[in-house]
Amino acid sequence: MKFITIDKKDWTKGIDKSRKTYQLFGPVKDKNGCKIKELDADLAPDMDYHESVMSAKSVLFPQTETILTTCLNEAVEDHHIMKRAQNTYTPRAVLGIRPYDAKAILLVKMNFDTDDYKDPYWCDAYAATTLVGLGITKPGPFDFSTSVGCGPFCEEGLDILLADLDDHYLAKVLTPKGEAYAAACGFDAAADDRESQSLFDILQKEAEKNIASSIETDKLKEKVLLDLHEAPFWDDIAFSCINCGTCTYVCPTCWCFDIQDEVKQKESSRFRNWDTCMSPLFTRHATGHNPRGAKVQRVRQRFMHKLKYFLDKYDQGIMCVGCGRCVKSCPVNIDIRQVAHTMNTFEKKD
Numbered sequence: 001m002k003f004i005t006i007d008k009k010d011w012t013k014g015i016d017k018s019r020k021t022y023q024l025f026g027p028v029k030d031k032n033g034c035k036i037k038e039l040d041a042d043l044a045p046d047m048d049y050h051e052s053v054m055s056a057k058s059v060l061f062p063q064t065e066t067i068l069t070t071c072l073n074e075a076v077e078d079h080h081i082m083k084r085a086q087n088t089y090t091p092r093a094v095l096g097i098r099p100y101d102a103k104a105i106l107l108v109k110m111n112f113d114t115d116d117y118k119d120p121y122w123c124d125a126y127a128a129t130t131l132v133g134l135g136i137t138k139p140g141p142f143d144f145s146t147s148v149g150c151g152p153f154c155e156e157g158l159d160i161l162l163a164d165l166d167d168h169y170l171a172k173v174l175t176p177k178g179e180a181y182a183a184a185c186g187f188d189a190a191a192d193d194r195e196s197q198s199l200f201d202i203l204q205k206e207a208e209k210n211i212a213s214s215i216e217t218d219k220l221k222e223k224v225l226l227d228l229h230e231a232p233f234w235d236d237i238a239f240s241c242i243n244c245g246t247c248t249y250v251c252p253t254c255w256c257f258d259i260q261d262e263v264k265q266k267e268s269s270r271f272r273n274w275d276t277c278m279s280p281l282f283t284r285h286a287t288g289h290n291p292r293g294a295k296v297q298r299v300r301q302r303f304m305h306k307l308k309y310f311l312d313k314y315d316q317g318i319m320c321v322g323c324g325r326c327v328k329s330c331p332v333n334i335d336i337r338q339v340a341h342t343m344n345t346f347e348k349k350d
């Protein structure tokens with residue numbers, strides 16, 4: 001681990017230099033807010049942004065991705081054999097990613113990169129990706145990241161963490177991937193380790209003081225899973241939900257997907273598309289039977305997965321990094337913090 005000073009006058013020139021070897025992604029504002037997008041040659045990341053509508057999860061898990069292809073032409077020797085799509089996994093860097101979104105990638109990794117199963121698409125994208133984080137000096141009102149073991153200067157999952165110090169960035173280089181990216185930019189002005197660390201500590205404390213929101217999870221682990229599943233409060237929580245799925249699409253830790261096949265003349269492709277557990281179609285079987293056909297079952301599934309199943313399975317906290325996007329985006333104001341409180345304080349009546 002080392003510290004580097006980057007004069008803001010050198011920032012654009014440096015990241016442009018890295019384009020020779022890296023595909024770049026970063027925050028870009030448009031009329032619908034800020035998104036993490038691929039940065040074309042003439043596009044610089046907007047490092048003054050506050051929060052992005054969508055997280056960076058699509059860099060590793062695209063909204064739609066071709067995973068397999070097949071040739072249906074019987075004149076071709078290996079016709080009808082499914083082969084992995086020729087996707088490229090060139091080195092890529094996500095610039096200005098928020099610390100909670102980098103930590104979210106580690107939670108998603110628990111699903112896509114396990115001892116038993118490795119999703120080759122996600123794992124290859126992950127191996128190719130360098131995450132250059134930007135500490136949050138002014139947390140937004142929906143941010144409750146400190147109460148889920150994350151925070152505005154959390155380093156987990158990041159390769160570099162930047163602190164914005166007006167005319168320059170102070171960069172904490174955390175991993176070999178981070179070192180390689182800094183070298184590709186030509187950022188090499190070493191900063192004093194001790195002074196730099198105390199500056200990061202001060203910034204972190206100041207930023208954390210400004211987070212007023214939190215989520216209550218301390219008793220969730222001890223709750224009996226079936227008691228929560230059968231609890232009477234789910235109808236009330238689900239009542240106003242319109243199953244739009246927004247909460248899951250904006251969530252950096254949600255990973256549900258669907259598989260679709262498409263045939264064009266003699267070529268067939270299999271796609272993986274984002275899906276949502278809030279949609280009745282997500283669980284509908286080919287027979288027409290749907291184990292989660294009722295809205296209340298789907299709403300319960302979302303919160304039980306995030307706040308109980310994940311916690312019980314991995315024992316590493318809840319499946320949430322406290323970014324607050326689902327709270328901010330829900331059109332009917334369903335709030336994961338209130339649901340967590342209801343679950344956390346629930347006592348089964350005998």
Ligand code: SF4
Binds near residue numbers: 245248331333
């Ligand atoms: S955003 Fe709100 S209304 Fe839409 S599916 Fe999620 S909880 Fe339901």
Ligand code: SF4
Binds near residue numbers: 251320
């Ligand atoms: S559940 Fe909500 S607050 Fe938590 S990570 Fe997902 S979008 Fe962010």
